Amino acid sequence: MLLGLLIEMENASAETILIIGGCGYFGFRLAQSLHKRGSRIVLFDAVPPNQELLQDIGFVQGDICDYAQVEKTIKGVACVFHIASYGMSGREQLNRSLIEAVNVQGTQNVLKACVEHGVSRLVYTSTFNVVFGGQVIENGDESLPYLPLHLHPDHYSRTKSVAEMAVLKANGTALKDGSGLLRTCALRPAGIYGPGEQRHLPRIVGYIEKGIFRFVYGDPSSLVEFVHVDNLVLAHELAAEALTPEKKHRSAGQAYFISDGRPVNNFEFFRPLVEGLGYPFPELRLPISLIYFFAFLTEMVHHLIGPFYNFQPLLTRTEVYKTGVTHYFSMDKAKTELGYQPQEHSLDEVVQWFRSRGHGRKHQRSRVGRLLRDIVFVSAFFAVVLSFLPVVGS
Template structure:
């Protein structure tokens, strides 16, 4: 599951031609799981597609400023060479302590920018959508698209660290918009890397996702060394595939030469689902489906567990990651990937119990076969796309979401603790539920489908009809194909 910004607009803007820059004698990163390198990116379909909107993701704060002196114990040749470039930059009077947050108008990106500004940093927030609140003191907001290279280049003047949290297509109907997902997640990331090289920005922290290593098979307490990287072409959803491609791009850019001297240092954070105060993506969608009585069943392994991360813990992780790319920390995070979560694993339905109780409903008691729910997800995805101009078909689960819920996939954070000094604080979903219920708008009375006849049917019956219809259609298609 990922962390992305809230509502996306679909206003089209021309997508700039991406011009990859040379990486002069720079070593490729040490890929954590041995995934294949990117090939033929220039032929990817996102290059000339119309641009949608930006989403968003995480947070951070940088407590240490980069000095011109080489950090004690910085024996890494890449780190030492980069230090010379930073000394030269300081000699030219280039400002430090200025950061850019892509996706700064989304839930996580905005909290990131607000935290950075409170730390005394000079912050640039960039997003396709307007900010949800007033611009924080110490921050500047630009409403623009990361796929517009010229605009991105302009706002990056004087920036010494980019937090690339913008993405699209993490959950719900967005997952089905292939061209938009590719143009933002791959094309936008390519622009961010190129502007780092051109603007001599030495640090790039990229917010990836656990989806890049999860393909529907159980993972118990996986770590960065043991969990295999899933090749992009083996993912069943566009979001996971494009995030996998983007992650490899960012890791491969580690060690590339900067135009003004020095080397680009990059690192990857792989968070799970985000929760916290004012979070609207996951909590709101689940809550609406609970009230519609669509969340009246469960499926998969009843003992399946997963991780979640509180927004403030993710802020801490990004803060530490940015510091660990600097000379003072001997570039320890350079070219590395880290799993980030609260340090505990939970069963989804048990974890959501406070939400059910607050809304006056009992936890799901009906157990359905995973194959049936997965088949229904395939059908509903198809109906959602085909019938979208005529009827609003609700998307309870996508295929990738069914897989995420059905099996355990948990990850250790030992590496982040050891190398970054990450120490997550304990939080509870109950607090977030209470805050959400106090702040949300009055419950909408809109029907489940945008046609009148469905209002005469019980909600749970509609769900069962969809499940049954999906299974029937799949059986018929198998019979036809076998003949």
């Protein structure tokens, strides 16, 4: 049945687009948008979609690390969006072997299959992290060099950098069927948000509801960026169009930073979500160095007991940098070359999404009660951190 669907798609007049990693939040949103534009879509993912598929959207369950599966699915495709990755946040960041397999070997499989089967366009979803490793970046642009691989604080960022370099290097490779050249580009998005996002926002809401979100950290003037899912969809569609002959392959071999274009303090960005769910916004601010040290200890503990108990770290070192250190980028290149114009969004729709699913506090505790709880929580936090410090004179 699936083979018949793929053959039917190959023979249809509308072009077939493959989205690798297409069953996740962003991938499915991209598929829906492309479908509205008249394209036939194939989703390739390790897990099936959790939403009903529309007509002319097919699904192939497979492993990007298995070249035979990638090759079989890519036949007859006009354009590939490679958005699959592993190890972006939480405990996933600590599984180095799987991160390497998916992000590096998986990307090599996609590139090889594109060349072997005459796919002329490939859009790769990269990350800000290919140039960022904890250093301050203000209004950076695409002229910034890649961060040296040994300076990346996490394996995800390191492997995404390796993968992006491979994708851009492959631009201009002759296709084996003699039909032309492979044209590639890379988009480097900020943190994604929107109603229904399932990777970061549920984790944040969980911390809020469990009473863990009791403090903020870093300089209150530090600025980071986010991108609404619909803006990211728009950027991908524009990038794919800019790879076509009609657009003179304008985006071929290029990388683009993509965000909403509104730098903001990380914690202030989430204030509407916290307060919109009926919780008080933390008033206590801790030094980022202390939080980084705590994240380091947490990673060490996970390294020791992770094989037996794969717990979710409160924060990893990379997450501390990404949320507490200024790094934001210019959208000028994307606007000029792609015609990217991000629309303005807020967290109101995110708040409503969570409230419609039963989240949100019904009653507020007294200010005195909250203060006492904060004191107890922070005292316990400091006690844990200090317990790892060496005793002077020992």
